[in-house]
Amino acid sequence: MFTSCFIDVSVLLLHIKFICTATQSDRGYMQRWEVVQRTLNGSQFYTYSICNVEEREQDNWLRTTFIQRHPLASRVFVELKFIVRDCNSFDGASLICKETFNLYTSESDADVGTTFRKSQFKKVATIAPDEITGKNEMHINTETRVVDGLSRKGFYLAFQDIGACIALLSVRVFYKTCPGTVQNLATFPETVAGAENQPLTEVSGVCVDNAASEELPRIYCTEEGKWAVQVGQCQCKPGYEEVKDTCQECRPGSFKAEASSDACEPCPANTDTLEHGAVLCACKDGFFRAPTDPSTGPCSGPPSAPRDLSAVPQPSVGRLILSWTPPEDTGGRNDITYSVECQRCDGVVCHPCGERVRYEPASMKLTEARVSVSELEAHLNYTFIVEAHSGVSHFSHHKNPLIFSTLSLDPPQITTMRLVGRTSTSLALSWDVSPRPRPQLNIRYKLTYHKKDDNLDKTTYTVLTLDKNSAQIKDLAPGTAYLFRVQALGSDDNSEGSRMEEHFETLTEGTEQNPCTSFTSFMQIVGWVVGGPLKGNLKRNSHTRQGPEDTYFSTPEQLKPLKTYVDPHTYEDPNVAVLKFATEIHPSHITKQKVIGAGEFGEVYRGILKAPGRKEVAVAIKTLKPGYTEKQRQDFLSEASIMGQFSHQNIIRLEGVVTKFKHAMIVTEYMENGALDRYLRDHDGEISSFQLVGMLRGIAAGMKYLSDMSYVHRDLAARNILVNNNMECKVSDFGLSRVLEDDPEGTYTTSGGKIPIRWTAPEAIAYRKFTSASDVWSFGIVMWEVMAFGERPYWDMSNHEVMKAINEAFRLPAPMDCPSAVYQLMLQCWLQDRAKRPRFGDIVSLLDKLLRSPESLKTIADFDPRVSIRLPSTSGSDGSPFRSVSEWLESIKMSQYSENFTCAGIVTMEQVLQMKTEDIKNIGVRLPGHLKRIAYSILGLKDQTSTLSVFAV
Structure with missing residues (x-):
C-alpha cells in the first residue's frame, strides 16, 4: 500500500511551492526554471521547465517547500514524470547540450523558508530519460527513486539542471505501508514498511472477540508493504466457531469443548443442549456417562438384566456351573461385566454364602457369561443373583435371580x-x-x-x-x-x-518327641492343620549373612544366593553403576500417555515402550524435573542401579533408563492397580482371605529373593507394594532416604536420618540395626495391613505412643476375620528377640501350606471390635456424642453409605441404635467386611459386649 504526500499531478504547483534559484558564474547570471502552461491531447497542464542548452556550465536549481515526514517512514519514494528534449534537435548546440538532470535531498527539523544552501543537499540520483522528445513528438518518462535513512522531522527535494532541456510534469513523494488486516482471527494494524536495512517489521496482533491464542499472534511487514509469515494462531474459544474472520456461538444442538479451529459438532448420541455457545452436551434423561468416559462422547444407558440363567449341578464334588445369556440391551456400551452373589438358604431364611464358597474365575468383574461355584454344601438350597454391570450401571440395578437347590443325599x-x-x-x-x-x-x-x-x-x-x-x-x-x-x-x-x-x-519306644523352640512348635501346629507334620527339622545354625546380622531359624541351603547385591554407592562414579546394572533406552522408543503420580524428583507417567525387535509394553515412567542438581540426578538414578540387579516375578521389573539425554527417566513395568494399601481400601471386604494370603505369599517370595541377595529393604510397607491386574503383588521403592523425606508423618528422626516408625523393628529404631530380621518385622506389619484392608497400623496413635506400646510388649490385635494361623505368623514376626523371628524362606513355606489347604483358613482369630478396629464406644473423637448419622459413618470410614441410611429414613443416632444385622443388609450394605464394621460400631455405641452374637455375620 502507498501513502502519498502529493496526489494531484496537474496542480502540483498548489501542493509544492517550488523556489527557483540559479548560481552565478563568471559568464553571468543563468536562466531560472519557469512555470509553463502546456496543452496535451486537448488538456492544459503546468510544468516546470528549463531549456538553456546554448550556454555552458549551467547550474540551475529547483527546490520544494518543506515536506513533513511520518515518524515511522524512514524510507520514501520519489516518482518523477518529465520530458527531455533531444539535443540533436537543436542546431549547433549538441556539443554542450545535456539530456540528464540530478535529484538531491536535504533533511531538517524545521522549515527554513526561502533560505537555500547548496552545501546542505546530497545527491540521490542522476535522472536519465528512457525516451527523449524530438521536434515532432513528445515522450513522457516516469522514474522512481528511493530516499532512504530519513530520521529528522522533514526534508526538501531539489532538482539540478546542468544544461538540459527539461519539462518536469509531476513529483509524487510517498512511503509504503502494510494495510490493516484480519488473518487467522487476529487483527493487525496498518504498519509502515521498514527501510532497506530492516526488510521485515514484526507486528503484534490482537485476537478477535471470543478467540484466544496460546502465544501472542505476530506477523511481519515486508519493505514492499506486503504481509509475510504469521506466528501464533488465534482459535475460537470453547462454545464458539469461526465464521468469516469472527467467532460466533455454537447453535443449540451443537457444542465445542476446546479452543480450536474446528467447527461446532452436533451433540453425540443420547445428549442435547438448548443453549447457544454450549461447551458440552448434557445426557438425556435415563442416560449417563461413566467416570472414565470422555465428556465429549455419547451417553449410554445401564444394561438390562442377564437372560436365561441356568445351572448344572455337580453335587458329587460340591460344584455348580452357572451360565446365562448376555443382556438384550447393553445400553450402547461394550464394557459389560457380571457379578454373582450367592445366598445360602435354610428353610425360609437366607444368609450370604460367605468367603468359603469359591468362584472360578471370580465372583465379580466376569467378562464371560459363565462361572463355576465350588465348596458348596450338600442338602442346602442356594440362591444365585447374577447382575450385569457397565460403566454406568451404578445408576441402576437389574437383577435376575434363580433359586437352585442342591438336595443330593450323596455322602461327601x-x-x-x-x-x-x-x-x-x-x-x-x-x-x-x-x-x-x-x-x-x-x-x-x-x-x-x-x-x-x-x-x-x-x-x-x-x-x-x-x-x-x-x-x-x-x-x-x-x-x-x-x-x-x-x-x-x-x-x-x-x-x-x-x-x-x-x-x-507309631514311634519307637524311648523316642517320644520333645518340645522345640517357640517358632518350631508353632510351625508344627500349623503343619498339622494344613497337611501333616513339616518335613525336615528347623535348627539354629551358625551361618551369618554379610553385614551386622545375627543368626535366626532357617536351613543352610536357603542362605545360598545366586548372586549378591552390590551397593551402587560404592562406585566412585555413580554413572558407571547405572550403565552396569540398567539398560539404556532411547527416548524415541518411549511414549508418555498420562500423569499417574508425582514424587520428589518429578512426575510419573503411564506410557508405552516400543523397543526395536520387542513387543509394545505398558510401562511406568519416572521423570526428573527440570532444574535438578547433579546430586539429585545421581540419587534419582541410584534406584535404577538397585532395581537393575533384581530379577524376580514379585519384584518390580526395571525396563531401562534414559541417562544420555537432557531429561533423565527410569522406566519400569506398569502395575495397573497401583499401591497395595490404596487398592485394599478401595476393595474393602471384597477379597477373600484365601486371596489375601495369596497376595502375602507373593510379597514374601519377593522378600525372600532380596534377603537371599543380602539386600535389606528398610521400608517394607503396603504403600511400597504394587499390584497388577492379576492381583499379583510386587515389592517396589528402593530409595528409602528420599521416600521418607517426603513422609514426615510416618517417620521419626534419629541420629542417622529418618525411619518409618510404624513399620520398623524396635532394634532398628533404637540402634539403627537394619537386617533381614527387621524386614521380617515390617512384613508382619504388612500382613496386618493386608488382612485389615489397608487400615493404618496403630491407627491414630502418635509415633512416640507406638514406640512406648511396643516396648511394653503391646502388639497389634488380630484384624476382623483374620485366620488364626495368619495372625499367629504375625506375632512370630513381631518377637522382640530378632533371632527367634522366622526367615522369609520359612514364611513362604508356611503360606504355601496354608494355600494348599484352604480349610486351615477357616479358624478365625479372636477379635475385639473395640481394640481391633478402634471403634468409638459412645462418642466422636472429641468425647462428645455424635451429632448426626453422617458424622458417625465418617468416623468409621463408611461415609459411602450415608445416602443408604438417609433413603431408608434413618436420620438420627437413636434410630441407628435400634438396628439389627438384617436392617443393615436391607438398606444395601452387602459387603461382609462393611456389614461387620457397621454392626460392630453399633455394638460399641450400645456398649453391650455380652450381645456380640447378635451381630455375628
Missing part, C-alpha cells in the same frame, strides 16, 4: 487324611471332606485299619464308625506301620462315598 468325599500327633502306642488322625457337611446333618464316617505288613490271609481289621472327621487310635504296637482307610457314609449308613487310604507309623 474324603479329600485328604493326615497325622496330627503320635506316640509309641497311639496315632491321632484327621481328614478333610468336600463338600463340607452341615453340622446338623450328622455325617458319619467308617474308619478301618490294620498293620501294614500283615499277611493278607491273617490280617485283623478294626472297623470304627465315627461322628466326626478325626480319631485317636490307642493300644497300638510301638514302631509299627498301620494302613488306614476312611469313608463317608450316607444318611442311611449304607451309601458310601469315595475312600481315602494312608499309612502311618
Whole structure:
C-alpha cells in the first residue's frame, strides 16, 4: 500500500511551492526554471521547465517547500514524470547540450523558508530519460527513486539542471505501508514498511472477540508493504466457531469443548443442549456417562438384566456351573461385566454364602457369561443373583435371580487324611471332606485299619464308625506301620462315598518327641492343620549373612544366593553403576500417555515402550524435573542401579533408563492397580482371605529373593507394594532416604536420618540395626495391613505412643476375620528377640501350606471390635456424642453409605441404635467386611459386649 504526500499531478504547483534559484558564474547570471502552461491531447497542464542548452556550465536549481515526514517512514519514494528534449534537435548546440538532470535531498527539523544552501543537499540520483522528445513528438518518462535513512522531522527535494532541456510534469513523494488486516482471527494494524536495512517489521496482533491464542499472534511487514509469515494462531474459544474472520456461538444442538479451529459438532448420541455457545452436551434423561468416559462422547444407558440363567449341578464334588445369556440391551456400551452373589438358604431364611464358597474365575468383574461355584454344601438350597454391570450401571440395578437347590443325599468325599500327633502306642488322625457337611446333618464316617505288613490271609481289621472327621487310635504296637482307610457314609449308613487310604507309623519306644523352640512348635501346629507334620527339622545354625546380622531359624541351603547385591554407592562414579546394572533406552522408543503420580524428583507417567525387535509394553515412567542438581540426578538414578540387579516375578521389573539425554527417566513395568494399601481400601471386604494370603505369599517370595541377595529393604510397607491386574503383588521403592523425606508423618528422626516408625523393628529404631530380621518385622506389619484392608497400623496413635506400646510388649490385635494361623505368623514376626523371628524362606513355606489347604483358613482369630478396629464406644473423637448419622459413618470410614441410611429414613443416632444385622443388609450394605464394621460400631455405641452374637455375620 502507498501513502502519498502529493496526489494531484496537474496542480502540483498548489501542493509544492517550488523556489527557483540559479548560481552565478563568471559568464553571468543563468536562466531560472519557469512555470509553463502546456496543452496535451486537448488538456492544459503546468510544468516546470528549463531549456538553456546554448550556454555552458549551467547550474540551475529547483527546490520544494518543506515536506513533513511520518515518524515511522524512514524510507520514501520519489516518482518523477518529465520530458527531455533531444539535443540533436537543436542546431549547433549538441556539443554542450545535456539530456540528464540530478535529484538531491536535504533533511531538517524545521522549515527554513526561502533560505537555500547548496552545501546542505546530497545527491540521490542522476535522472536519465528512457525516451527523449524530438521536434515532432513528445515522450513522457516516469522514474522512481528511493530516499532512504530519513530520521529528522522533514526534508526538501531539489532538482539540478546542468544544461538540459527539461519539462518536469509531476513529483509524487510517498512511503509504503502494510494495510490493516484480519488473518487467522487476529487483527493487525496498518504498519509502515521498514527501510532497506530492516526488510521485515514484526507486528503484534490482537485476537478477535471470543478467540484466544496460546502465544501472542505476530506477523511481519515486508519493505514492499506486503504481509509475510504469521506466528501464533488465534482459535475460537470453547462454545464458539469461526465464521468469516469472527467467532460466533455454537447453535443449540451443537457444542465445542476446546479452543480450536474446528467447527461446532452436533451433540453425540443420547445428549442435547438448548443453549447457544454450549461447551458440552448434557445426557438425556435415563442416560449417563461413566467416570472414565470422555465428556465429549455419547451417553449410554445401564444394561438390562442377564437372560436365561441356568445351572448344572455337580453335587458329587460340591460344584455348580452357572451360565446365562448376555443382556438384550447393553445400553450402547461394550464394557459389560457380571457379578454373582450367592445366598445360602435354610428353610425360609437366607444368609450370604460367605468367603468359603469359591468362584472360578471370580465372583465379580466376569467378562464371560459363565462361572463355576465350588465348596458348596450338600442338602442346602442356594440362591444365585447374577447382575450385569457397565460403566454406568451404578445408576441402576437389574437383577435376575434363580433359586437352585442342591438336595443330593450323596455322602461327601474324603479329600485328604493326615497325622496330627503320635506316640509309641497311639496315632491321632484327621481328614478333610468336600463338600463340607452341615453340622446338623450328622455325617458319619467308617474308619478301618490294620498293620501294614500283615499277611493278607491273617490280617485283623478294626472297623470304627465315627461322628466326626478325626480319631485317636490307642493300644497300638510301638514302631509299627498301620494302613488306614476312611469313608463317608450316607444318611442311611449304607451309601458310601469315595475312600481315602494312608499309612502311618507309631514311634519307637524311648523316642517320644520333645518340645522345640517357640517358632518350631508353632510351625508344627500349623503343619498339622494344613497337611501333616513339616518335613525336615528347623535348627539354629551358625551361618551369618554379610553385614551386622545375627543368626535366626532357617536351613543352610536357603542362605545360598545366586548372586549378591552390590551397593551402587560404592562406585566412585555413580554413572558407571547405572550403565552396569540398567539398560539404556532411547527416548524415541518411549511414549508418555498420562500423569499417574508425582514424587520428589518429578512426575510419573503411564506410557508405552516400543523397543526395536520387542513387543509394545505398558510401562511406568519416572521423570526428573527440570532444574535438578547433579546430586539429585545421581540419587534419582541410584534406584535404577538397585532395581537393575533384581530379577524376580514379585519384584518390580526395571525396563531401562534414559541417562544420555537432557531429561533423565527410569522406566519400569506398569502395575495397573497401583499401591497395595490404596487398592485394599478401595476393595474393602471384597477379597477373600484365601486371596489375601495369596497376595502375602507373593510379597514374601519377593522378600525372600532380596534377603537371599543380602539386600535389606528398610521400608517394607503396603504403600511400597504394587499390584497388577492379576492381583499379583510386587515389592517396589528402593530409595528409602528420599521416600521418607517426603513422609514426615510416618517417620521419626534419629541420629542417622529418618525411619518409618510404624513399620520398623524396635532394634532398628533404637540402634539403627537394619537386617533381614527387621524386614521380617515390617512384613508382619504388612500382613496386618493386608488382612485389615489397608487400615493404618496403630491407627491414630502418635509415633512416640507406638514406640512406648511396643516396648511394653503391646502388639497389634488380630484384624476382623483374620485366620488364626495368619495372625499367629504375625506375632512370630513381631518377637522382640530378632533371632527367634522366622526367615522369609520359612514364611513362604508356611503360606504355601496354608494355600494348599484352604480349610486351615477357616479358624478365625479372636477379635475385639473395640481394640481391633478402634471403634468409638459412645462418642466422636472429641468425647462428645455424635451429632448426626453422617458424622458417625465418617468416623468409621463408611461415609459411602450415608445416602443408604438417609433413603431408608434413618436420620438420627437413636434410630441407628435400634438396628439389627438384617436392617443393615436391607438398606444395601452387602459387603461382609462393611456389614461387620457397621454392626460392630453399633455394638460399641450400645456398649453391650455380652450381645456380640447378635451381630455375628
